[in-house]
Amino acid sequence: xSLLTLSGSPHLxxxxxxRGIMFDVVIALxxxxxxxxxxxxxxxxxxTLVAVIACVFFEWLITKYLLKAASTVGDGSAxxxxxxxxxxxxxxxxxxxxxxxALVSIGVAKMSFGGLGKNxxxxxxxxxxxxxxxxxxxxxxxxxxxFEGYMSLGGITDAITGPTPLALLKAEKLAELxxxxxxxxxxxxxxxxxxSAAALLLGALYMLYRKVITWHIxxxxxxxxxxxxxxxxxxxxxxxxxxxxxxxxxGIMLGAFYMATDMVTSPMSKKGMLLFGxxxxxxxxxxxxxxxxxxxxxxxxxxxxxxxxxxxxxMKPKRFGEAVQNG
Amino acid sequence: xxxxxxxxxxxxxxxxKISEHSPVERLxxxxxxxxxxxxxLGAPAKVLVNKGDQVKTGQLIARGExxxxxxxxAPGTGKVSKIDVHPDQSGYRKTMVVxxxxxxxxxxxxxxxxxxxxxxxxxxxxxxxxKIKEMGIVGLGGATFPTHVKLMIPDGKKxxxxxxxxxxxxxxxxxxxxxxxxxxxxxxxGVQILMKGLGVNRAVIGIEKNKPDAIAHxxxxxxxxxxxxxxxxxxxxxxxxxxxxxxxxxxREVPSxxxxxxxxxxxxxxxxxxxxYEAVQKNKPLIERVVTVTGKNVKHPxxxxxxxxxxxxxxxxxxGGLPENSGKVISGGPMMGKALNTLEAPxxxxxxxxxxxxxxxxxxxxxxxxxxxxxCTQVCPMGLEPYLLAQEAxxxxxxxxxxxxxxxxxxxxxxxxxxxxxxxxxxxxxVGKSKVGNIIRxxxx
Ligand code: SF4
Ligand code: SF4
Numbered sequence: 001x002s003l004l005t006l007s008g009s010p011h012l013x014x015x016x017x018x019r020g021i022m023f024d025v026v027i028a029l030x031x032x033x034x035x036x037x038x039x040x041x042x043x044x045x046x047x048t049l050v051a052v053i054a055c056v057f058f059e060w061l062i063t064k065y066l067l068k069a070a071s072t073v074g075d076g077s078a079x080x081x082x083x084x085x086x087x088x089x090x091x092x093x094x095x096x097x098x099x100x101x102a103l104v105s106i107g108v109a110k111m112s113f114g115g116l117g118k119n120x121x122x123x124x125x126x127x128x129x130x131x132x133x134x135x136x137x138x139x140x141x142x143x144x145x146x147f148e149g150y151m152s153l154g155g156i157t158d159a160i161t162g163p164t165p166l167a168l169l170k171a172e173k174l175a176e177l178x179x180x181x182x183x184x185x186x187x188x189x190x191x192x193x194x195x196s197a198a199a200l201l202l203g204a205l206y207m208l209y210r211k212v213i214t215w216h217i218x219x220x221x222x223x224x225x226x227x228x229x230x231x232x233x234x235x236x237x238x239x240x241x242x243x244x245x246x247x248x249x250x251g252i253m254l255g256a257f258y259m260a261t262d263m264v265t266s267p268m269s270k271k272g273m274l275l276f277g278x279x280x281x282x283x284x285x286x287x288x289x290x291x292x293x294x295x296x297x298x299x300x301x302x303x304x305x306x307x308x309x310x311x312x313x314x315m316k317p318k319r320f321g322e323a324v325q326n327g
Numbered sequence: 328x329x330x331x332x333x334x335x336x337x338x339x340x341x342x343x344k345i346s347e348h349s350p351v352e353r354l355x356x357x358x359x360x361x362x363x364x365x366x367x368l369g370a371p372a373k374v375l376v377n378k379g380d381q382v383k384t385g386q387l388i389a390r391g392e393x394x395x396x397x398x399x400x401a402p403g404t405g406k407v408s409k410i411d412v413h414p415d416q417s418g419y420r421k422t423m424v425v426x427x428x429x430x431x432x433x434x435x436x437x438x439x440x441x442x443x444x445x446x447x448x449x450x451x452x453x454x455x456x457x458k459i460k461e462m463g464i465v466g467l468g469g470a471t472f473p474t475h476v477k478l479m480i481p482d483g484k485k486x487x488x489x490x491x492x493x494x495x496x497x498x499x500x501x502x503x504x505x506x507x508x509x510x511x512x513x514x515x516x517g518v519q520i521l522m523k524g525l526g527v528n529r530a531v532i533g534i535e536k537n538k539p540d541a542i543a544h545x546x547x548x549x550x551x552x553x554x555x556x557x558x559x560x561x562x563x564x565x566x567x568x569x570x571x572x573x574x575x576x577x578x579r580e581v582p583s584x585x586x587x588x589x590x591x592x593x594x595x596x597x598x599x600x601x602x603x604y605e606a607v608q609k610n611k612p613l614i615e616r617v618v619t620v621t622g623k624n625v626k627h628p629x630x631x632x633x634x635x636x637x638x639x640x641x642x643x644x645x646x647g648g649l650p651e652n653s654g655k656v657i658s659g660g661p662m663m664g665k666a667l668n669t670l671e672a673p674x675x676x677x678x679x680x681x682x683x684x685x686x687x688x689x690x691x692x693x694x695x696x697x698x699x700x701x702x703c704t705q706v707c708p709m710g711l712e713p714y715l716l717a718q719e720a721x722x723x724x725x726x727x728x729x730x731x732x733x734x735x736x737x738x739x740x741x742x743x744x745x746x747x748x749x750x751x752x753x754x755x756x757x758v759g760k761s762k763v764g765n766i767i768r769x770x771x772x
Contacts, residue, residue, distance in 0.1 A: 005654050005689040006418075006668055008754050010740030011661040011682075012340050012498065013692050016747045021700070075695065117696035117748075214705075263700040268712060270705075319710040319732060320335055320570065321582040 018116070021263075022076030024210045028203030029083050029258070035196040040091035040143060044192050050095045052082030054102030062111045077116045081105055084124035087193025087254055088298065089131070092143045097135055101127040121305045122265045125298045132298070140167070142190055164190045165249045166294040190250065193258075197248045204257035213261040216273035217280075221256040222247060224281025232289060240289065251297035252284065259297070265305045272308075272315035279304045330536060332561035333571040336708040338741045340498050340564055340662065342537060346621045346628040347501045351509055353632045354645055356403045360426040360636035361413050362388065366675040367465040368472045369395030374424060380407045385435035385612050388424055391463070397473040397676075398463035400612035402634040405429045416639075416658045416675070418668040426636070439609040444512055448520055448607070455524040455607060462606035463613050463676075468492055468503075468567070468596035469659055471677040474603065477593055478524045484588050489522050489530040490576055493545075493597040494560060494567030496535060497660025500680040502617040503597040505630045507534070507541040510601050511548045517604030518555055521595055528554045531576050532597070537562045564662060565739040569594050571708050583735050598679075613676055618642060622683030624650035633674050640670040642681050654689030657682040662740045692749030703742035703752060709735045713742035713752045720759035725766055728759045734767070736760060 036044040059078040063071045085105050089098060105127030113119040132139045142164055193200070207213045225246055232240040246252065251259075260266060260280050267276045280300045287296025365371040370393035382388060382401040389399035405428040412420035434440055450458070460475035480486055495503045506514060518530050532549070534542050536559050546557045558576050560566050570581045572594060579590040587594050595603075598616065605611040614635055621628040626647025633642060639658070643649050649656075649670075657664040658678055703713040711732055719728040736756050743753045 004656055004666070004668060006666045007655075007689075007691060008751075008757065009659075009661075009663050009665065009738070010744050010753070011655065011657055011664065011666065011684060011689070012740075012744055013749060014338075014340075014745055014747070016745075017692075017749075018695055018698055018747050021698075021747055072695075077698075115696060117698045263698050265699075268699065268701040268704050268714070316731075317704055317707075317710045317712060318335065319583070320574075320708065320735065321580040321585075322710070 018075045021212055022080050024212045025080045028206045031199040031202045032193050032196055035199040036192040043091035047089055047091055047093060047098060047192060048083060048086040050098045051086035051102055052079055054099045055082035055106050058103055058106040062107060072115055075116060078106060081123045084258060085127050088124060088128040088191050090142045091192055093138055097131060097138055101131045104130040117264055119264055121302055122259055122262050125259060125302050129298050193254050194251045197253045200253040200257060216270050217261045217266060217277040218256045220274045220277030221260055221281045224278045225252060225285055228282055228285045250295045255297035255301055260301050265308060267308050267311045269315050269317040272311040275315060276304050276311060330561050331558050331575040332563055333574040335710050336706045336741060337563040338706050338744055340744060343498045344501050346619050346630055347504055349629045351505050351617050351630045351632050356428050356634050357637050357641050358428055360403050360428060361673040362399060362402060362424045362636040363415050363675055364389045364399055364422050367397040368470060369393060372396055372399045374410060376407050378407055378409055382407060383433045383435045385438045385614060395473060395476055397465050398461060400463055400614050401426060402614035402636045403428045404433045414669045414672050416665055416667060416672045437610050445608040446516055448523060452524055452526060455520055458607045459603060464602050464606050465676050466596055467598035467602060467616055469677050469679055474599060486525055486527055486591055486593055488592040489525055489527050490572060490592055490594045491518055491530060491532040491597055491600055492567055492572055492594055493532050493534040494572060496564045496567040497662055499621050499682050500619050500660045502619045502630055502679050504538050504541055506598050506601055506617055507545055511545055513604045514597060514601045515548055515552045515555060517600035519552060520603050520607050521600060525593055530555045531558050533558045533560050533572055533576055535560045535562045535566055565708055568737050568739055583732060618674060618678055619680035620646040624685050625683050635676055636673045638671050638673055639681055652686045653683050654686035655684040694750055695748040697748055697750055700747060702745045706741045706745045708739060709737060711736060716759055717752045717755035720755040725762050729763045733759045733763050
């Protein structure tokens, strides 16, 4: 009878795995990838492929030759980092810059802390911000998408670049802003994954359905954006744009649903998640409106990432039996 | 009909109630019975018989003398061949009374073995408690707390409601389900006896909605028993955990470190109510119980009425033998049951089921880094942070574990079940609980 396995209860475990969760995130990102290919042509696919392959390669290299540990590439998190990094880049970025970004994301922001689960900052955002600071010109010349009713397979020539709506805003060129339909569909200048709010929302719904994310962070994030930018707009509609415009431009959708919700770098309790999302939203608008950069999502989320340990320490989940009820 | 449930956490493992339609069959008494003298929570009972003694079925063979302890009766007729150690379900060798069973069964005087149902309860509160104590009744849900102790309400406490746990939220198990279907009337009389023993006039039977037949049957039957209601409960594990069940039915939360008594109720299990009926109305001690024998590969999954002390091997044989690729045998359900290392161990008063798992099912997942997904926190029915408690236990930060309420953990296993990284959360938390428990005890002394 010594053949029987002995272990503590429970004797059942869910089928859900880290790999399955990461795979769900990849599925959720596909609609946005397709939309960005529609607008930016094969350049979008190229950027995504380079970023993913570089991220996976660096993780493999580091686990094998530096850490000399079992490879963690199979968990799929490097693929997610790669796609998210790509989604934060313009579609005409040279491959070597993307590879530098991937090295920073995986090497510096993730593996140096001990790999998946140990990193305090969102790896894709660290890579992105590193590139933004190191290569400001390449990172802010956005190809202009041209919606011509067909897939522009040849890609958009690098010559035609233009500002993002947020850059226009920063330059106080309100008259040149694109219309709502264009921003909703993604017909505007921007990073790969920042362009279509509709496609991002579709993917986000899938993640909510699969319970990869909960509503707390996106809702408090978007709520804070609407609240804060709404107050500014009401105070002076001449200088400030309305909240809807803020919501649908730049990286807010991508940030709120895919970056701020990153499990590893967001708080554990629901209360904590609400506070975290709220902080991200306020900081985003602060930077957009008063900061030096036109876009504030990456910085806002990274700053809030730094607060996560503190939030986890003080915002505990509601304990059973905490509020003594007698009714 | 209103459905009740608890609010914090919970999971939905596959139910796999394979044996739910198998009526209870009686398992023949084996040639030898191994009767442990500790089958309950509390002190061991004191053995009253000697080697060579002839005992009748239902005869008192060990007396529970401590305040929290319970009497043990002979589950068969025969000769006490030895009083010696024998492996129990924990795998350790414990003192047991071994009875070589005779061919013909002789019952102890005064025990009514007939099947007629006696409904009138001519006993006072004290008599009821006394009878329950004499007959060695303990909670059959698994905790095996002596029932008579539960009925003795300390001065200053007030109880208004008796909750009967017919939830059976563990996957696979069906013994309470069958009792509620097949012995409903006796069980309801048992509930009435418990109400009388407690001095309450309201009892609520909580049943998960995956047993619609039991809900319907008991609701109809309960019409003839004033004060007894049936509450259909949402199917969600651990709906049958005591604190969660009270929250579901009464919307009251038992505070940390307190008892159901402190929120005005007492919880007892459906099978226990039947045992109480037999004890009080029939003078029959707790010497047999219904045990589910099940598993995906088991040939004849079934519900067996088994004498306490029967080796588990006999139950498995009756269900078609141990399947070839068996990897694990569990006493109880898959969420909270114990893995057995020997099938020689006997059935006790607390054995609700025997579950045989295949080799593929019995090994844990590969352990990966915690990805801080918070799923363990979201499913914890006690609102704890299992990832953190496990970490604190690993780093031996006992004071932090105490502050983070490690002692509130009910060991339901929801966290370990849910973790996508396969982390052994509850294993660490158990270590934390035992260390912190010791620290608290030494501090008190
Ligand atoms: S075993 Fe303990 S910590 Fe884990 S979910 Fe259950 S109560 Fe919470
Ligand atoms: S469920 Fe597992 S991976 Fe997720 S936070 Fe808890 S311990 Fe970490």
